[in-house]
Amino acid sequence: MFETQKLIFVGGKGGVGKTTVACSLGVHLSDRFKTLVISTDPAHSVSDSLQQPIGEQVKKVNHTANLFALEINAEKIYHEFLVANRQKLKRIMDTATNLDDEDIDMMLETTIPGLDEVIGLKTVTDYASQRDYDKIIVDTAPTGHALRLLSMPHLLDDWIKVMAKLRWKYREVVTTFKGIYEPDMGDDFLVEMKKTVKRIESLLKDATACEFLPVSILTDMALAETERLTKTLQDYGVSTRYLIVNQVLTDIHDGAFFHKRKQEQAIFKARVKQAFPTFRVIEIPLYAEEVKGIEALRKVAEALM
Numbered sequence: 001m002f003e004t005q006k007l008i009f010v011g012g013k014g015g016v017g018k019t020t021v022a023c024s025l026g027v028h029l030s031d032r033f034k035t036l037v038i039s040t041d042p043a044h045s046v047s048d049s050l051q052q053p054i055g056e057q058v059k060k061v062n063h064t065a066n067l068f069a070l071e072i073n074a075e076k077i078y079h080e081f082l083v084a085n086r087q088k089l090k091r092i093m094d095t096a097t098n099l100d101d102e103d104i105d106m107m108l109e110t111t112i113p114g115l116d117e118v119i120g121l122k123t124v125t126d127y128a129s130q131r132d133y134d135k136i137i138v139d140t141a142p143t144g145h146a147l148r149l150l151s152m153p154h155l156l157d158d159w160i161k162v163m164a165k166l167r168w169k170y171r172e173v174v175t176t177f178k179g180i181y182e183p184d185m186g187d188d189f190l191v192e193m194k195k196t197v198k199r200i201e202s203l204l205k206d207a208t209a210c211e212f213l214p215v216s217i218l219t220d221m222a223l224a225e226t227e228r229l230t231k232t233l234q235d236y237g238v239s240t241r242y243l244i245v246n247q248v249l250t251d252i253h254d255g256a257f258f259h260k261r262k263q264e265q266a267i268f269k270a271r272v273k274q275a276f277p278t279f280r281v282i283e284i285p286l287y288a289e290e291v292k293g294i295e296a297l298r299k300v301a302e303a304l305m
């Protein structure tokens with residue numbers, strides 16, 4: 001599992017066990033690889049899962065040989081990006097449009113389509129491009145958000161195209177009057193963003209480097225969402241090979257109540273087989289206790305492997 005892949009996104013519906021799977025995979029892989037778990041879910045729970053404080057700076061995880069973790073504040077990172085690039089963005093809007101200063105300020109307050117998500121994703125892929133870590137596991141926000149995240153490079157790319165086109169007109173005007181056009185920081189910015197989008201997109205679509213690991217449970221709602229998620233991922237060209245089915249009932253779950261639930265799960269297991277014929281399905285049993293701390297996560301990892 002994940003021999004060559006360096007970047008692994010874990011995703012699925014809220015509450016199905018994304019954080020649990022991301023952290024147990026992290027604990028497991030860190031025995032052999034230097035591993036970083038990054039949470040991009042604004043509702044961070046990596047700290048709770050690992051049972052130790054993690055924050056906006058990379059922290060070594062106690063009781064592991066080589067595991068590190070980080071909970072990113074995407075909103076803050078985006079804000080810092082805007083502050084750092086405000087002049088360049090202003091320059092683009094100033095020369096590409098007839099807007100006055102006040103209009104431009106207003107536009108910069110509203111979001112450029114996909115820019116915030118791309119900047120969040122850039123933080124993740126920047127870690128993946130560094131040599132510091134062998135494996136990076138991303139604990140993503142619930143499905144809708146994760147999909148938005150992955151589909152955004154394309155939206156931002158469209159925005160860059162439009163801006164570049166407007167700039168081209170501006171460039172013609174300048175050339176006509178001055179005879180020469182010197183690229184400015186606005187051009188630099190667009191080129192830089194274009195490169196970033198390209199880099200992110202090619203990384204996401206490289207099956208040897210990146211993979212999405214969907215997590216689901218045996219309910220109608222969770223499976224329906226997982227079917228949509230995997231379909232969309234395949235359309236984008238993001239590799240998915242495994243499906244984690246969490247909270248599965250086994251022989252240890254006995255009694256009338258579990259008997260009924262097991263009958264229900266059997267129906268959904270059949271649906272998994274039918275709806276995900278190409279996936280390798282990995283089942284994790286429902287444990288009697290909440291999965292918390294390194295020891296419990298190791299137990300889940302055993303089931304995973």
Ligand SMILES: Nc1ncnc2c1ncn2[C@@H]1O[C@H](COP(=O)(O)OP(=O)(O)O)[C@@H](O)[C@H]1O
Pocket residue numbers: 012013014015016017018019020021045246247248284285286287288289290291292
């Ligand atoms: N197989 C399992 N057995 C028992 N409890 C589980 C199992 N998987 C997850 N949990 C618990 O369920 C809760 C939700 O899991 P979590 O990984 O936080 O989900 P998500 O990140 O998808 O919202 C957590 O309290 C977690 O410890």
Ligand SMILES: [Mg+2]
Pocket residue numbers: 018019020041045139
């Ligand atoms: Mg979570």
